Amino acid sequence: MIPAIRVRRKYLFYIVAITSTIFSAVTVGIDTIITSRLSARYPSSEVSWIYGFNTFFIGLITTILICLLLSIRVRGRRLGSVIIDPAFDGLRFITKEEFKYHIFAGLGNAISTIGYFYVLSLMVDPSAVIPFFRVVILYLLLVEMIAEKNAPTLIEVQSSVIVTLGAILGSISISGNIEIAPLAAMFFVVNPGWVLFSISQRKLKLLRINGKPNDSINIRLWNLIFTLVFVIAIMLIHDISTGTSYIADSLRNCREFFGMVAISTSITFFAYVLYIRALGMGKASITEAVRASIVIFSIPVTFIISHVVEIPVPQSTVLWLIKAIGIILVVLGILSFALAQITAYIFIKAKSGVRIEELIEKIWKIRGIESVSAVTGNYDIIAKVRIRTLPKGYERIIRKLESIPDIHEFRWYSVLKEWSTV
Amino acid sequence: MIKAYILVRTRIGKLEEILKKAKEIENVENISVVSGDYDMIIKVRVDNLEDLMKLTDKLHLIDGIKQTVTYVIEKEISL
Numbered sequence: 001m002i003p004a005i006r007v008r009r010k011y012l013f014y015i016v017a018i019t020s021t022i023f024s025a026v027t028v029g030i031d032t033i034i035t036s037r038l039s040a041r042y043p044s045s046e047v048s049w050i051y052g053f054n055t056f057f058i059g060l061i062t063t064i065l066i067c068l069l070l071s072i073r074v075r076g077r078r079l080g081s082v083i084i085d086p087a088f089d090g091l092r093f094i095t096k097e098e099f100k101y102h103i104f105a106g107l108g109n110a111i112s113t114i115g116y117f118y119v120l121s122l123m124v125d126p127s128a129v130i131p132f133f134r135v136v137i138l139y140l141l142l143v144e145m146i147a148e149k150n151a152p153t154l155i156e157v158q159s160s161v162i163v164t165l166g167a168i169l170g171s172i173s174i175s176g177n178i179e180i181a182p183l184a185a186m187f188f189v190v191n192p193g194w195v196l197f198s199i200s201q202r203k204l205k206l207l208r209i210n211g212k213p214n215d216s217i218n219i220r221l222w223n224l225i226f227t228l229v230f231v232i233a234i235m236l237i238h239d240i241s242t243g244t245s246y247i248a249d250s251l252r253n254c255r256e257f258f259g260m261v262a263i264s265t266s267i268t269f270f271a272y273v274l275y276i277r278a279l280g281m282g283k284a285s286i287t288e289a290v291r292a293s294i295v296i297f298s299i300p301v302t303f304i305i306s307h308v309v310e311i312p313v314p315q316s317t318v319l320w321l322i323k324a325i326g327i328i329l330v331v332l333g334i335l336s337f338a339l340a341q342i343t344a345y346i347f348i349k350a351k352s353g354v355r356i357e358e359l360i361e362k363i364w365k366i367r368g369i370e371s372v373s374a375v376t377g378n379y380d381i382i383a384k385v386r387i388r389t390l391p392k393g394y395e396r397i398i399r400k401l402e403s404i405p406d407i408h409e410f411r412w413y414s415v416l417k418e419w420s421t422v
Numbered sequence: 423m424i425k426a427y428i429l430v431r432t433r434i435g436k437l438e439e440i441l442k443k444a445k446e447i448e449n450v451e452n453i454s455v456v457s458g459d460y461d462m463i464i465k466v467r468v469d470n471l472e473d474l475m476k477l478t479d480k481l482h483l484i485d486g487i488k489q490t491v492t493y494v495i496e497k498e499i500s501l
Contacts (some may be wrong), residue, residue, distance in 0.1 A: 011475065345456060345463055357497070372498030375427065375493035382427055382493060384500075393480045413456040419445060420452045 012251040022278050023271035025297035028126050029305050030264040034257055035121045046246060048118035049235055053250035054257060055113065057230040059265035066269055067091055067221055081219050084273050087215035095209060105200035106226025112193030114231070119182040119190065123171075125307070127298040127323065130200050131170030134163055134295060137337060139195045153389050159337035167327025169322055170295070220272055262419040297328050299323075341386055342393065346401070348381040354406040356380055364399045370395070379411075390414075423467060425495040430462040436486025437461060441495065443484045449477055460491075489500075493501060 039045045070080030071090050081086040094102060119129055137161045143150055153189075171183070201223070207214045235246045254261075350359055360372045360381055368387045375382050387393045391410075401410055432440055437455065444453055444464060452465040464481075468474045474492070481490055 188482075335448045343454070345454070360497065360499060371498060373495040373498040375495050377491065379493065382495075396467070411458065413458040413460065415454040415456050415463075417455045418452065419441075419454075 006220045009303055020271050021294045021297055022068050023267050025301045027264045027271065028130065028294070028298070028309065029301045031117070031120060032124065032126050032305050033308055034260060035117055037123055038253065039121050039124075042249065044118065044121040046244070046249070047121040049112050049231075049238075049246050050250045051121075052110070052114040052231055053118045053228075053247070054254050054261050055117075055236065055265060056110075056224060056231055057250075057254060058258060058261040058270065059064055060224045060228055062262050062265045062338050063221055063224055065358075066266065067217060070217060076250060080215075084262050085217055087213045088217045089212075089215070091214070091221065092209075092218060094218075097207060098204060098209075098214075098222075100225045101200045101204045101207075102222055105197055105204065105223050106191045108196030108198075108200060108225040108231050109223060110230040112197055112235070113227070114350055115185050115189035115193060119185050122182045122185075122264065123179070125302060127302040127327075129182075129186075130173045130298040131167040131192070131295050131326060132183075133190070134330050134334060135167050135187070136191045136194050136198075137163055137334060140198075141192055143195060143199070153392065155340045156388065159333040159340075162329050162333030163337075166326045166333060168333075170330060171324025172322055172326070179294065216273060247394045260300065295327050299327070340388060342390060343418060344385045344387075344393065345413045346383045346385060346397070346410050347379040347413070348383065348401075348410040349378075350380045351406055351408045351409045359404070359406050362404055362406075363401070366397055423469060423497065424471060425465065425467050426474060427493045427495065428466060428478065429460040429491040429493070430464060430481070430487055431459075431489040432461045433486045433488055440484055440486050444481065447477065447480050462485040469471065 005015065034054075035047055035051055038051060042050060067080070069090075070078065070088070072079045074082065078088055078090060116129070116133075119132075120126070123129055141156055141160055145152055201219065204219050205214055205216065232247070235250070238244060239246050348363070350356060356374045360374050363369060363381065363383055364372045368385055370384045370386045372381060372383045374380065385393065385397055387396060398412070401407060430449070440462070441453065441455070444450060446499055449468050450464055451467050452494075454463045455461065456463055466474070466477055468477060474494070477499050478490055478492060
């Protein structure tokens with residue numbers, strides 16, 4: 001047996017953050033090199049489609065290969081279930097229930113990725129593009145506010161303002177200007193697409209397939225398939241209606257860049273798996289924080305790439321300073337957003353004659369509940385809760401629990417300090 | 423595989439020492455210090471009931487632990 005390492009949750013978070021981040025930063029580097037090469041040949045509006053097609057097409061091939069590898073049985077267990085997701089049990093077709101979420105996830109992924117390549121082909125500088133990806137946290141907050149009629153807490157408002165301001169500073173281009181076209185694409189195309197993608201993705205992960213939890217490997221594979229279908233459909237419509245040759249151009253470039261894109265998409269697969277694992281630790285906001293630390297790596301990556309392709313590098317110290325301040329603000333804002341959390345256990349006694357199996361399903365539907373367990377003993381159910389502030393715990397959880405008539409009594413235990421095994 | 427929550431009551435002033443020792447016990451998945459009529463909630467993952475007994479025995483040997491209550495998990499839904 002492998003000796004367990006026991007660390008505070010804080011440290012666990014840093015380990016996941018850094019690994020996933022380095023993976024993502026490398027792929028952004030490869031993206032930049034290829035888009036800048038393509039930009040020399042095609043207009044930037046076409047580059048994003050060509051490279052988008054390449055990424056999803058070659059990505060699908062590499063993902064299928066990786067998935068087949070992960071399906072191999074080692075001592076009776078699938079490789080994928082041992083190293084990636086315990087819920088994985090071979091590749092399978094999607095169920096009817098999953099279908100609609102996959103449509104939204106695929107559409108969201110197509111929109112945000114193509115939009116991102118468009119911005120990248122316009123700005124060429126990863127350290128200017130990456131901070132903007134993090135503004136997505138603002139949108140998630142907004143969606144939550146509207147959906148739940150829930151006022152955000154001070155810390156949420158504070159951190160999202162810091163993140164937005166930081167992103168604007170970080171995206172200042174070499175000439176000292178802020179360009180409107182990529183900025184608008186980021187705010188109105190890329191980030192909303194990402195919100196659609198991540199919300200549907202989360203829904204998919206929470207679905208139960210044949211009574212078992214859904215696995216991240218199949219979700220990833222089918223998401224790529226749906227995304228590719230959307231990308232091809234839009235390109236076809238564009239080709240036919242305006243007489244362009246996007247698809248033919250894409251196929252030609254597929255062969256040329258196959259090696260590089262294959263490496264980039266394989267790394268993406270594992271970066272994504274880490275992202276899902278972070279989601280599995282129970283916190284969407286922490287996961288966003290994991291992705292936020294990529295901002296720090298954007299400057300060294302930009303430096304390395306600038307040796308491979310021509311990237312305009314800021315000349316004056318003042319510009320570098322402004323950029324650095326922007327990046328620090330983004331990271332700081334997201335860290336404080338993710339780490340300002342309260343954990344608690346709730347012990348619940350059910351009324352006699354109540355079916356516990358149904359009751360735990362009801363409790364599981366309450367937002368902020370991280371896990372529910374039916375247990376033997378004095379209490380019937382132990383639920384674990386993760387929320388931003390204690391008043392939210394009252395509004396979101398206590399009030400909902402009190403409205404369930406099957407509950408006889410419950411007790412709240414606030415967690416003061418926590419350790420977890422990696 | 424069996425998962426369980428173990429609730430722990432401790433003697434005043436011993437918490438930090440107990441934590442240090444509890445962290446070294448095998449099969450402990452998570453330790454939370456809580457406020458309320460218990461002081462710690464430990465989540466464990468063992469292969470069978472016998473291992474669970476051995477684990478609680480180890481906990482009982484730690485100086486300062488007054489009482490433990492074990493809740494075996496029958497069904498769990500989590501992310």
